Amino acid sequence: MLDLQERKKLSRLAEKNETPFFALSLERLKANEKKFLKELHSFFPKAQACYSVKTNPLPQVLKALGTGFELASLEELEAVKSKKVFKVFNGCCKREKELKEALKQEAIIIMDSFSELEKLIMLKKKLGLKKLEVGVRLNVESKFGIELREIPKFLASAEQQGLKVILLHAHPGAGKSLQEYRQFLQKVKKALPLHSWKFVDLGSGFPSFARLAEQNVSLQQYFQLVKEELGTTLLAEHESKGKELGTTFIFEPGRILVADAMFLVCKLHCLKELNNEKIAILDAGINVLQRIVLENFQFTPLIESNGAKSVVRLAGPLLFGNDWLGTTNSNLQEKDLIVVENVGAYCHSLAWGVSYKKPEVFLV
Numbered sequence: 106m107l108d109l110q111e112r113k114k115l116s117r118l119a120e121k122n123e124t125p126f127f128a129l130s131l132e133r134l135k136a137n138e139k140k141f142l143k144e145l146h147s148f149f150p151k152a153q154a155c156y157s158v159k160t161n162p163l164p165q166v167l168k169a170l171g172t173g174f175e176l177a178s179l180e181e182l183e184a185v186k187s188k189k190v191f192k193v194f195n196g197c198c199k200r201e202k203e204l205k206e207a208l209k210q211e212a213i214i215i216m217d218s219f220s221e222l223e224k225l226i227m228l229k230k231k232l233g234l235k236k237l238e239v240g241v242r243l244n245v246e247s248k249f250g251i252e253l254r255e256i257p258k259f260l261a262s263a264e265q266q267g268l269k270v271i272l273l274h275a276h277p278g279a280g281k282s283l284q285e286y287r288q289f290l291q292k293v294k295k296a297l298p299l300h301s302w303k304f305v306d307l308g309s310g311f312p313s314f315a316r317l318a319e320q321n322v323s324l325q326q327y328f329q330l331v332k333e334e335l336g337t338t339l340l341a342e343h344e345s346k347g348k349e350l351g352t353t354f355i356f357e358p359g360r361i362l363v364a365d366a367m368f369l370v371c372k373l374h375c376l377k378e379l380n381n382e383k384i385a386i387l388d389a390g391i392n393v394l395q396r397i398v399l400e401n402f403q404f405t406p407l408i409e410s411n412g413a414k415s416v417v418r419l420a421g422p423l424l425f426g427n428d429w430l431g432t433t434n435s436n437l438q439e440k441d442l443i444v445v446e447n448v449g450a451y452c453h454s455l456a457w458g459v460s461y462k463k464p465e466v467f468l469v
């Protein structure tokens with residue numbers, strides 16, 4: 106929830122700048138990072154967090170974070186070039202120039218297919234590399250990775266060609282409930298005994314802190330599931346070989362770090378009534394607040410008034426019939442400023458340039 110100080114800061118920004126605009130709170134971002142790492146390391150002291158850059162690649166965000174990075178393109182690699190941190194290079198369509206840059210930055214390349222494996226082997230030969238450590242993505246959802254039954258064949262092909270496979274990667278998809286997350290872990294668990302994994306990278310899938318609070322669920326419950334479902338299997342594997350647990354977990358948080366660190370301030374330009382429904386037209390619509398983001402956006406007046414509240418349907422400015430944003434129960438007037446919270450993940454990176462330019466970003 107927006108606090109009083111933040112409200113004041115947003116009001117000051119709105120006095121000087123045209124709406125709509127984004128406001129980024131580095132304070133919130135750093136607090137989320139600290140909270141995430143504290144919980145993570147209380148369960149897995151050696152674990153590595155790699156921020157998923159596509160969630161919000163603004164330079165201010167990348168500069169502020171002290172985590173490693175999960176990267177998915179040359180553009181993203183370029184954006185973190187100067188940071189000497191732990192990096193994984195992901196994606197299902199890696200081009201040679203991207204692979205070269207990933208190698209240069211010593212990122213662990215996560216192989217998505219047999220085709221990619223062949224290409225990397227060719228590149229390794231071309232560059233005269235003696236050894237190369239890579240990862241492999243397990244298919245648990247959608248078009249990504251390699252099926253469980255194909256993993257042994259993949260491992261054998263890679264090792265035959267002098268590639269050392271050290272990392273198993275899987276991602277559950279966005280905003281998973283505890284139950285869905287457990288099911289995801291149970292799929293990953295099946296791949297653990299196939300190899301001696303130095304790293305097990307579990308992607309993300311954590312809801313934003315705001316969503317977790319709404320659902321009365323904690324991040325600890327997610328890590329507890331990892332411990333229950335995977336920790337004991339890994340431990341047993343290593344103990345049976347007379348070794349200590351040598352596997353390091355990697356997580357690739359995105360929305361949980363940035364979602365509530367950014368606000369959108371927009372303006373109500375027109376109130377109208379259609380078919381007995383009150384409609385408010387705002388200057389930001391689905392061009393900025395896309396459904397694919399999967400956040401539960403809340404729209405609140407920047408300055409709350411005491412007048413009688415009524416249900417208003419909110420629409421954006423686009424000449425598209427589906428430019429609806431949701432409803433609010435407020436006392437709204439034309440020219441009111443409206444704040445939308447939890448817009449830090451994907452909203453800016455996905456914002457369309459149709460009819461209007463992307464809103465500017467200010468620090469708050």
Ligand SMILES: Cc1ncc(COP(=O)(O)O)c(C=O)c1O
Pocket residue numbers: 157160175195276278279280308309310311357358359360361450
């Ligand atoms: C492979 C991978 N890792 C991490 C993330 C970040 O996920 P989230 O924003 O849900 O934390 C994504 C997002 O799509 C992803 O595809």
